[in-house]
Amino acid sequence: MIFIADPITFITTWLNSVLTGWGIPAIWVQFIMFILGAGLLALGAMIFTIGLIWLERKLGGRVQDRLGPNRVGPWGIFQTIADMLKIFTKELITPVGADKFLYNLAPLLAMAAVLGLWAVIPLSPTVFGTNINVGVLYLIGIGSIGELGIIMAGLSSNNKYALLGGFRAVASLLSYEVPMAITLLIPVMLAGSMGLNDIASAQKVAFIFQAPVAALVFFIAAIAENGRAPFDLMEADSEIVAGFNIEYSGLKFGMYYVADFLHAFTSAMIFATLFLGGWNGPGAEQYPALGFLYLLIKTALVYLLTVTIRFTVPRLRIDQMMAFAWKYLTPLALASLLVTAVVDKAAPAGQGLLRVALLIGANIVLFLIADRLVTLYRKQHEKARKVVSDDRPVPVAIRSTVVEEPEVNS
Amino acid sequence: MLQEWLYLAIFLAISLFIPAAAIGAAALLSPKKPSTLKNSIYECGIETVGPARIQFKAQYYLYAILFLIFDVETVFLFPFAVAYNQLLFFAVIEVILFVFVLAGGLAYAWRRGALEWS
Amino acid sequence: MTTMQLIFLITAAVTIFAGVMMVSVRKLLHAALWLILVFFGVAVIFGLLEASFLVIIQIVLYIGAIAILIVFAIMLTQNAIDDTYQTSRRWLVTAVVAVIALAGILLALFTWPQGQALTSTLAGGQQDIAAIGLALLDPEGYLIPFEIASILLLAALIGGIYVGIEHKGEEK
């Protein structure tokens, strides 16, 4: 095996032979390899986050026409490291009346719920934690452990705002988990397996071209699951001060912070794996390292999109957010599931391109119908709103008279 | 099969252990100077009024019910999705029936106003 | 003793301990959290039985949905009952009844002739989920339970919302 083509497998095989050469029984060799692989992957993901936080802050600054971090090192690249050193040496405060065990367990669960996702994501054709046959459901299950962490944080902090924020966060996470789980069915259906590596390798044509509506719904639901703008109700600073993590300080708060950034990137990676073909690309089968590069490029594109959305779109109200999940995304996800199932079954077998064209057509029709229905619904409700607001004084912008500047000859 | 689960268990244990170790290290490094004021509950600067146990709206519960039922539905559909390529068109009709029955539930919740955040 | 047996024993001990804590702890909220640990232990037991689909369902449904629903309900009704008022005074009698029931079950179990002889080697493969899907949608298989489950869920949804929603105008 050539080192350049597939470095990780090369190292694994080498290490395996070395350990077996030492006379360690095969089961223990595998156990050691598991621990090494899992530890390195999890540690790598966490260290990766340091760069990620800098990147996001810098990008956010640029999107909002600011400079972003620019003091520590060139382009402020060491800003996060300075922040990290600071947060490491901050005092860890436990509020009075807090439930100590749960209070300390909650940030660990929040972090584990994000790191745990990395166990099933295929990084390249040969490098993945495990291609378990319930991989997609595992993603949902890990998400529910994160919800558990949020509930624990809210309950144990002995603080009204934490409790309120925690319950709000969990209610919105639950609501957006429904359309997300339904859209997860579609890649599973098209690939015929729940293993994420199977799904990635089944995408000779990326699934976003076969189920664009589902991809859109999943993308929106994933942003909401991350608790990012415009769905950052759970951290709404001006309403519930900071949500469930308000009583945390020092590195315990840092864990929530890191988990937040890492979750955004991980979601982008999952989206890239499920809908953009993951490591698929020309030559990825022969040179698995190339596959990793493809995955990174696709992930970076999705991530860039989420960051741009985060820094441009204002926050929704909580009723709008819930209505959007239940009245729009869930029916749309169900319809998309049924349309995909019917069209894919009805399409003539063996004709790849025609099938894809039919699926795209059906999805476009579906989206147009949904759009039309939303317009109708909104019109109906605008009428109702007008009746209510008739008696209120409506602020009218007074048009100031524009003083025309005298033309200057140039 | 157990190998995969063993790997997942190890991975989850490690991903719990790494933050725990980091927080432990921070606890050693950081100063410890607790004071009554510092450890008190934060409430926008004023003193805390009343216990932290507050009454919640039933709205949260309605969303949780809807979530639970749709979660069960999705779980029932996952085996269908995996077996999709081996199924005939008749099976798709069965699934449409299944989904429509539950979509009826969603429509009921909508009409009753259970989806409105009041 | 093999590794599998060791894993089983540890999981069983933790699960039973969590169950005992669940029934004996005073605060209802803590009881709910112990219940979550029981659910987790049962998930591991399913894993030992090579039913990977059920492991993940146990986590997604029980921990992710049912436990959260229970916590919500506890928070919604927390003013109704104070923590000291949890168990009835007949707990000792009930404990005796429960132990007698357990002894009865165990006696029946150990006198069952083939019971102790049944062991099974592990197949080693992953559970075939497509087979579950095929069986569920097979008209000669489990199609009727599958469709009835949807009606059951619909009934639960409508019932839950009907009783859970605050009826306007009926407020006292």
Added chain:
Amino acid sequence: MIPLYWFLVLSAILFCIGLYAVITRRNTIAILMGIELMLNAANINLIAFWRYLYAGSNLDGVIFALIVFAAAAAEVAVGLGLILSAYRSKETIVANDLDTLKG
């Protein structure tokens, strides 16, 4: 390998713990939690018997357990809804106090 009766003993113990919770607890939510425990114990039994006796031939046990999951979800949804409704009208969720049939 693990003998079948280990699973059965575990399931029996869990079932009896659940039974104890159902009988002694006065809070209706706690009673519901006990019922969940009993359902879980039953599921262990179903899967264990399926695994040891029928795993090669059919899927009865798994489908049975799936339906139990659905039934448990339905039971929790309606049961907790009823408890909340009772709490709203009576301000109590103690089982002994909820003894009138009129709302």
